[in-house]
Amino acid sequence: MDKKRNKYIFNRLVFHFRPQNVPESNLIFNHTWGLGGISATLVILLFITGILLQFVYEPLPGNAYDSIVYLQNDVLFGRLIRNIHHWSANILVLAAFLHMMRVYFTGGFHHPRRFNWIIGLFLFFLVLISNFTGYLLPWDQLGFWAVTICTGMVEYIPLFGSWLLKIITGGSETGSPSILFFFTIHTSVIPVFLITIMMFHFWHVRKAGGIVSPVSLRKESWEENSGGKDNNTKTVQHLIVRELVVALVLIAFIMVFSILFDVPLQEKANPGLSPNPAKAPWYFMGIQEIFLHFHPLFTVFIIPVIFTSVLIFLPYIKYDSDVSGAWFFSRKGRKMGVVACVTAIFVTPLAVIYDEFFVDLNSLIPQLPEIINTGLFPVFIIIAAITIFYIWIKNRYSASNNETIQAVFILLSVSFVILTITGVWFRGSGMALAWPFTVL
Ligand code: HEM
Ligand code: HEM
Known part of the structure; x- marks a missing residue:
């Protein structure tokens, strides 16, 4: 009886954000490679670990580096939490980029999904800014100079450049106001935008009747195929279970990866000593x-x-x-x-x-x-x-x-x-x- 009731409650909960039935084509793994779901899982992991990091992290140039050293050496699972946050953030850039490629190459950006493509672009922008603002927070040589290189580029934007630089850095160079600014943007502003816009993104997927169907299952005819049928299937039993499996495999992978590979922490930032070469974070290296x-x-x-x-x-x-x-x-x-x-x-x-x-x-x-x-x-x-x-x-x-x-x-x-x-x-x-x- 209790089991039945739990199942009922779980299903009701799921139906707040998913339909009861979805087209069968939504289950084909190599149509999406689960990349949207993987990105969403990574964002959730980042929120959980980010909140945990905030209990120890101090956003001031004099304290930030020491708080990270303390976190890594003296806090139970501190290093692991930092590793998970860092690797999830980097994998998210890759997953969101590959998801965008998947959407493009399966033609998932045509009507009625056109506007969702633009929402996706905005999400990608937020992911990049989250990564970039997080990069400065450990206040080590690597993050400090990578951010200094990038903020230095901002000055070249016509009309708004120096104004924007002043807002970002609180002066003309990376210093005490910058870390507070980055911290606030990273832990308050972007998370609110990211969650709100992600919800909007998912709602649009649903509004379009699920994800784009593979051509072989589309009801309209196409040059090589006419009239395949896309049957409906039960969401919880088929889709949610598959999504949970992908999420669990991903979390297991990130746990193992974070246990095996520590995130680098260089010496404390020294504004007078630039490393050679001084490079931007990898996702901005193309620029x-x-x-x-x-x-x-x-x-x-x-x-x-x-x-x-x-x-x-x-x-x-x-x-x-x-x-x-x-x-x-x-x-x-x-x-x-x-x-x-x-x-x-x-x-x-x-x-x-x-x-x-x-x-x-x-x-x-x-x-x-x-x-x-x-x-x-x-x-x-x-x-x-x-x-x-x-x-x-x-x-x-x-x-x-x-x-x-x-x-x-x-x-x-x-x-x-x-x-x-x-x-x-x-x-x-x-x-x-x-x-x-x-x-x-
Ligand atoms: C999409 C979401 C997010 C991304 C991509 C992201 C990315 C990052 C990155 C790359 C770092 C630097 C990690 C390092 O090398 O040490 C970082 C640090 C940090 N993040 Fe996030 N983050 C996200 C969300 C959050 C949230 C929601 C919070 C808290 C509410 C948070 C709190 C922190 C804190 C306190 C640090 C400094 C600790 C440290 O550097 O290890 N993050 N973040
Ligand atoms: C944080 C980043 C993102 C998250 C969490 C996310 C999540 C999702 C999810 C869960 C889906 C359902 C289908 C699937 O899993 O592939 C989806 C579909 C879609 N996404 Fe994203 N997405 C993100 C970024 C992007 C980006 C960067 C773009 C493109 C610029 C994009 C464009 C779309 C479009 C157009 C669809 C509908 C595609 C279809 O019907 O096949 N998304 N997204």
Whole structure:
């Protein structure tokens, strides 16, 4: 009797945020790889461990570092809690990025999910800012200088740059007001936004009738398939159980990982002694790598604005056909994706090496200002190269614009990943190119 009652209460609880039945296609693991659920589980882990850390952590430059040392050495499970918080945060960046890729490559961003794509982008932004604001809190050399490098870039934003820098740092450099500002943003402002917007994100998934169905199960006909049936299935018995399994496996993995690998803690921050090289956190290394090649105005403002606008408007472009639900749209789309990926793998490192050793963009045309030589001119070349690639691959494969836009998306994403890898592993002293794994 009690068991029945417990089950009833559990089900009622679940039905507050999930429907009683979901389409069978929502259960296919390799359609989503559980990445949205994995991201959500990581956020919950971060909240629990973050609150625990707050019992010991002191957000003042004089105390922050010592409170972390105390946490690690004298508090029961203190080191483990810090490790779980740190690794979950880093894995979250990866999981959210892969989730975004999954959504894009299964066409989950078309109508009626267009606005949810934009909400997702905002969530990704919040995840990055959470990570970034957390990075400063241990107040060691690593976090201090990584944050100093990034806040230094903010100054180049036109009109608002120095104002923004003042707000972030409380002055002109990283110091006592910065740690309090970062702490408040990290532990109060972002968590509230993150939870609220996550709820909105989930509500939109439900409003769209669950996740996008694989093409083979869609009721409308499609070029290779017509009229597969997407039956409904009971949420608790099938979906919730699967989600719980994925969450438990993830938590077990993070526990083991956190027991085996300690989070680094360097010496206490010394504002007078910059490490060499001084690097941004790994998820911003792609931007720091671009910074090494382009004019700062282009790196911190024009390129990010173009890139973010493209991501925001991606769902609103007029596509040739609606093929949401099919991985990579079609077989041809997959083939073109491979071509784009291979092109990025070859061309990006070559461009980095060429700029590093063979050309000095600064003195390309000495009479012209730096902003043209290292900004306008190379950006124009890149946009022209992307346009040529677009036209070439579209004609070569007689492709639809869905498939061609996807190929360009892959080209740019893989290039950005390669720039990040270059920055993290192939930059040594003075940020010069160096053979791998020199300094992290
Ligand atoms: C998406 C959510 C979050 C992310 C991505 C995140 C990320 C991080 C990162 C990367 C660090 C630095 C860890 C280190 O290297 O030591 C950190 C530290 C910290 N976080 Fe979070 N965090 C999140 C949520 C929270 C929440 C909700 C709280 C508390 C309410 C919190 C409290 C703290 C505290 C007190 C520290 C300093 C202790 C330390 O550095 O070990 N975090 N966070
Ligand atoms: C904290 C970060 C995020 C969390 C916790 C989260 C969570 C989820 C979950 C649980 C789903 C249901 C399907 C699934 O598991 O794949 C989902 C779907 C979706 N997410 Fe996210 N998400 C996050 C970030 C993002 C990002 C960065 C994007 C894209 C820019 C995005 C766009 C979408 C879209 C469009 C859907 C509907 C896709 C479909 O119907 O197949 N989300 N999200």
